[in-house]
Amino acid sequence: MSVSRRALLVTAAGAAAVGPVAEASAAPAAAGRAETGAASRTLSAAADYAVAKIRAVAPRVTGFPVGTRFEKWTYSRGGDWVGGFWPGTLWMAYLYSGDDTFRARAVESARNLAPRQSDTTTHDLGFLFYPSWVTAWRLTGDEEWRTGAIRAADSLIRRYNPRGGFIRAWGALNDTANAGRTIVDTMMNLDLLAFASRQTGDPAYLDIAVAHAKTARRVFLRPDGSTPHAFDFDPDTGAPLGPATVQGYDASSCWSRGQAWGIYGFTTMYRRTGDTGFRDAARRLADYAIGVLTPDHVPVWDYRAPQQPYDIKDASAGAITACGLLDLHAATGRRAYRDVALRILTALAETCLTRNSARAEAVVARCTRNRPGEDGIEISLPYADYYFLEGILRVLRPGDVDRAIDLSQPS
Secondary structure (H helix, E strand, C coil), X not given: CCCCHHHHCCCXXXXXXXXXXXXXXXXXXXXXXXXXXXXHHHHHHHHHHHHHHHHHHHHHCCCEEEXXXXXXXXXXXXXXXXXXXXXXXXXXHHHHHCCHHHHHHHHHHHHCCHHHHHCCCECCHHHHHHHHHHHHHHHHCCHHHHHHHHHHHHHHHCCEECCCCEECCECCCCCCCCCCEEEHHHHHHHHHHHHHHHHHCCCHHHHHHHHHHHHHHHHHCCCXXXXXXXXXXXXXXXXXXXXXXXXXXXXXXXXXXXXXXHHHHHHHHHHHHCCHHHHHHHHHHHHHHHHHCCCCCCCECECCCCCCCCCCECHHHHHHHHHHHHHHHHHHCCHHHHHHHHHXXXXXXXXXXXXXXXXXXXXXXXXXXXXXXXXXXXXXXXXHHHHHHHHHHHHHCHHHHHHHHCCCCCC
């Protein structure tokens, strides 16, 4: 399997797609501009709050935040699967504020992930190295970041199972447990492989990313556009065994953060390859998520859990969904995706920030890590802060966030 040379040569200079001209009256158009202006003011105030909070908390951060307990960050020294999000958040704060202190702290934090370049026990190397090392290379040009990110991609491709056409999610390479399991989250780790192909000219990385994405499109998407969290294969033959879950309600439910990973991940794969099948998959996932959003525009933790729409919330799913929808708007020109993204970000800014707590160390509250495991129920999570700021920058400073993570569209 191979990909086009064009796919390898997509650059950060690509412009976002422009939406179609609306045949609408002046009054609705003016109302839309007013709504957008109000959202921009709300998001600007939220970004100001976020940057001030990060500036106050950063000097006492002693590792990689993984979640809060009694509103204070708890840490992993090695980064767990979330280590890329703290340096990534510092990079977003730097882009928004221009404060070099954030830049220095981002560099210092990212360097602490260096031992993970050779980690072959997890699929989460994209989460670890894209918002930290790839962004560092794009913003500084220092070769160490590019080289380290490519090394991490080398570790990630070792997890590819060619018989089933998927990247294994969990467990050491010689561990038979979970050997045939892939999860929808893996879609977000594929951009590290696309980066490695662009930087080295070697299509093998992107070939694996494309193969995995095609498998995910085939096995995760239900007819209504919802997704399970996990899917199992026979690791020896590659035969599909069926859907499963760990963080969703059950194998037939739709874990909202997993749905968000899928929206964002499939859209990214469309941008990196120009394969409209990936764009169409993202649209199906997005249309489902939009259809089941509650009126407050903050996702419940699982869209099909029995207590929804009155169940507990996951603001992190909202932040990720908003970023994916903004990306999908750029890829399709469909204004509705941007409108819903703005409503989600505005809802998070108005109802999910930690403004009323003097002791809170995070920016975004009301996140849920693992409801079935009763682990982290409506706490703060580092990826919520990261994607909330990324989403705001996509709206207010698209050129800056493009410099950081490359939002280029297919040429």
